[in-house]
Amino acid sequence: MRPCHLLLPAVLALVSPSWAAPPAAHAGDYPTSGRVEYVLECMQKHDGKYEYLYKCSCVIDRIANALSYDDYVAMSVALRNQGLPGERGGVFRDAAAVKDMASRYKTIETGANKACAVPQQP
Template sequence: MTSRYRARLAVAAFACVAVIPLSALAADATSDAAPPAKGYDYPTQGRVEYVLGCMDEKGHDFANVYKCSCTIDRIAAVLPYDDYVEQMTFAKYATLGGEGGNEFRVDRARAQTKKYRALQQEAYQACGFGKPSPSASK
């Protein structure tokens, strides 16, 4: 089969696909759509970054895509995004050494880190991760 023939075949197949107006899709999507989930709306980028970081920590197993997605969904259900960013940042840099880490070792930062890690641990357990990894308990 030549590349020219494959190209013609692809164009013919594409031409057979029915074109549906976007307004019709939007009407169908809103008529039978489930009510919005309770909780807070996190940007897609924030959710993706969390899932990728979670998979770096827990392993790049296909099942972990679902477990990590479940975890961020549970966190988003109870924590506003701005609070999540603040708490996650404090938790991420809590072990940063030297003068640069001083800001992350003050009482407020420690309290935020403790809240975040407790919430994350609850979400891990609810989503099937079980016990935390050693790096999550630092």
């Protein structure tokens, strides 16, 4: 027979409540701060109108369904920095992989904007 102290970890694993385990990450899990930053920036582009709170939230939700958070960050940074002048911007303008990432993100964001009735801003 095994001593009780050797069985304790196995028993605890079986009876421990599900709330004690860390939640599993789901596709589309973005930190709240990331979602808020996107919505605030989107609203600012549309003169801060309150109606865009819901529309911009819709857009980031659709982006979150299409991309992991890490991909979203990488792709949105690639797109945002396409116009960065000088040598530093060359990393974003010249590399084919970075151009592809920016293009893919722009396509996803454009589709989300259309679906959520957010007009494109220049």
